[in-house]
Amino acid sequence: MTDKTITPREITFRVRRYDPDVDTVPHFDEYRMHVHDGMTVLEALHQIKAEKEPTLAWRSSCRMGVCGSCGMFINHLPMLACQTQVLHLDSDVVTIAPLPNYENVKDLVPNLEPLIEKHAAIKPFIIHTNSKEIDEPTGEFLQSVKERESISQFTHCIKCGLCLAACPTVATDPLFLGPQALAQAYRYTADNRDCGLHGRLEAIDIFHGPYQCHLAGACSQACPKGVDPAFAIQLLKRTLVLDSIGFGKKKSSLAKVMPLADVVKAIEEFAPPPRTVK
Amino acid sequence: MRETRLWSLHILVLPIIAVLLGAHFAVMHYAPVFYGMSVEKAREFSTMIERGKSITQLVLYILLLAAGLYHGMYGVRGIIRELPLTPTLAKLVDVGIIAFGLFIFALGTYVTWWTYSYKIGG
Amino acid sequence: MNSNKPTAYNNRLGIKGWVYAGNYTFERYLYIGHRLSGLGLIAYMVLHIVETANRMRGEEAWQGLMALFASPPFKIIEYLLFAMAVFHAMNGVRLIITELGFFLGKPKEPVYPYSSSIKRHRPLTFVIMGLAFLIIILGGSSLFFP
Numbered sequence: 001m002t003d004k005t006i007t008p009r010e011i012t013f014r015v016r017r018y019d020p021d022v023d024t025v026p027h028f029d030e031y032r033m034h035v036h037d038g039m040t041v042l043e044a045l046h047q048i049k050a051e052k053e054p055t056l057a058w059r060s061s062c063r064m065g066v067c068g069s070c071g072m073f074i075n076h077l078p079m080l081a082c083q084t085q086v087l088h089l090d091s092d093v094v095t096i097a098p099l100p101n102y103e104n105v106k107d108l109v110p111n112l113e114p115l116i117e118k119h120a121a122i123k124p125f126i127i128h129t130n131s132k133e134i135d136e137p138t139g140e141f142l143q144s145v146k147e148r149e150s151i152s153q154f155t156h157c158i159k160c161g162l163c164l165a166a167c168p169t170v171a172t173d174p175l176f177l178g179p180q181a182l183a184q185a186y187r188y189t190a191d192n193r194d195c196g197l198h199g200r201l202e203a204i205d206i207f208h209g210p211y212q213c214h215l216a217g218a219c220s221q222a223c224p225k226g227v228d229p230a231f232a233i234q235l236l237k238r239t240l241v242l243d244s245i246g247f248g249k250k251k252s253s254l255a256k257v258m259p260l261a262d263v264v265k266a267i268e269e270f271a272p273p274p275r276t277v278k
Numbered sequence: 279m280r281e282t283r284l285w286s287l288h289i290l291v292l293p294i295i296a297v298l299l300g301a302h303f304a305v306m307h308y309a310p311v312f313y314g315m316s317v318e319k320a321r322e323f324s325t326m327i328e329r330g331k332s333i334t335q336l337v338l339y340i341l342l343l344a345a346g347l348y349h350g351m352y353g354v355r356g357i358i359r360e361l362p363l364t365p366t367l368a369k370l371v372d373v374g375i376i377a378f379g380l381f382i383f384a385l386g387t388y389v390t391w392w393t394y395s396y397k398i399g400g
Numbered sequence: 401m402n403s404n405k406p407t408a409y410n411n412r413l414g415i416k417g418w419v420y421a422g423n424y425t426f427e428r429y430l431y432i433g434h435r436l437s438g439l440g441l442i443a444y445m446v447l448h449i450v451e452t453a454n455r456m457r458g459e460e461a462w463q464g465l466m467a468l469f470a471s472p473p474f475k476i477i478e479y480l481l482f483a484m485a486v487f488h489a490m491n492g493v494r495l496i497i498t499e500l501g502f503f504l505g506k507p508k509e510p511v512y513p514y515s516s517s518i519k520r521h522r523p524l525t526f527v528i529m530g531l532a533f534l535i536i537i538l539g540g541s542s543l544f545f546p
Contacts, residue, residue, distance in 0.1 A: 238500050
């Protein structure tokens with residue numbers, strides 16, 4: 001960051017307001033205040049609420065980029081308010097609006113219900129076929145480091161919904177599953193312990209599925225956790241195409257099971273990593 | 279597997295389009311380079327009819343028509359159906375696109391056949 | 401149901417979300433270009449099929465049409481079509497490669513600053529777009545000066 005971007009100064013916040021009881025269309029209110037180095041947009045909103053506008057509404061919780069509640073449209077890009085520093089935006093006017101492509105409930109609060117519904121639709125859990133092992137487990141399912149690495153990136157999704165706000169297809173298509181759900185569909189399908197591709201086809205191999213992704217890349221740009229949903233969607237397309245011509249990965253049975261006795265032995269042999277803090 | 283098949287097909291027709299459209303360009307726009315014939319001459323009625331008398335040309339043009347229209351109509355369907363439509367309207371769009379594509383294909387095929395069976399001086 | 405229940409505001413961007421790329425990445429602009437050029441090309445293809453059907457009205461009708469297409473405005477339209485076709489084809493090559501999961505790198509732990517598949521395949525994007533630009537310029541010169 002250049003020095004200019006961390007010089008504390010007066011910044012104008014243009015905050016979009018909407019009260020469903022009073023307004024029919026949203027409008028912008030402006031608040032001017034002093035911003036210090038390191039101040040996040042979320043902190044600025046708190047200060048505005050405390051000092052200038054007590055009725056201002058938004059949603060936030062953890063204030064450290066983990067809960068995914070404070071997604072907002074900041075200077076025309078979807079970002080988490082808690083991990084966006086105001087001065088790093090390098091702009092004397094900061095525009096804050098609710099995430100687009102969702103219903104706007106009040107001020108900066110989007111209704112994330114469609115996100116959760118689409119996430120649930122793709123069966124975001126490991127689907128087993130070996131019910132005997134599930135009912136009477138004899139050990140633990142094995143997953144190698146390599147197998148884990150192939151999906152690990154996509155497991156970091158915090159369901160903040162920024163990707164859907166960035167996606168051009170979601171801009172018009174309310175039925176499009178969207179980057180979040182499709183990336184999760186890949187995350188579970190590619191898991192070596194999962195045998196659920198065919199169980200998910202009804203939900204994902206549809207018009208409003210992965211093929212409405214045209215690789216605009218906006219979701220991957222917006223993702224605050226580096227999940228790269230666009231990547232997962234392209235890999236999902238490959239998985240589906242290979243499966244449709246009979247070249248899909250054969251996962252007819254579960255991952256190898258490590259007997260419980262071996263699990264206990266492995267835990268006993270496991271050496272903890274060296275201490276990093278004295 | 280429905281959408282995957284439709285999408286895969288719209289990719290699979292691309293080599294056909296690339297080769298045949300390339301040939302079409304060569305004949306129509308690069309005639310001076312490939313045939314030592316001026317572009318005006320290449321577009322003359324008599325030249326066109328003469329070209330159209332070949333069975334290879336007839337088959338290849340129909341193939342190009344089918345491949346190009348499938349790829350294009352799949353794309354248009356994708357764009358229109360990304361709009362917020364009711365299920366009935368979405369179905370109508372699908373049917374409409376198929377009907378329109380088939381109509382244009384039939385027209386193109388008929389014209390190509392007409393050229394193939396054209397009697398010179400008759 | 402309470403009829404006075406406050407209603408949420410529909411914040412969906414609509415078609416503006418397709419055509420306005422704002423601060424998003426280069427690929428988002430390519431997405432718009434691919435869509436517009438695709439629409440232009442299929443519209444042309446349909447018109448082209450209808451227009452060449454005019455041959456059935458005889459030699460005079462055909463020659464008249466060809467003379468019209470040889471006029472300068474149509475030359476410019478023809479060049480635009482050529483440019484659209486080249487862009488659509490070249491960007492299409494990039495899309496086929498990447499949409500089948502190639503050239504995007506491997507999934508890896510997201511460590512800040514994040515690298516994305518979009519950034520990883522950008523060299524390919526630039527090479528392909530550079531080639532498209534060259535073809536449009538070179539191909540155009542032969543269209544204008546045959």
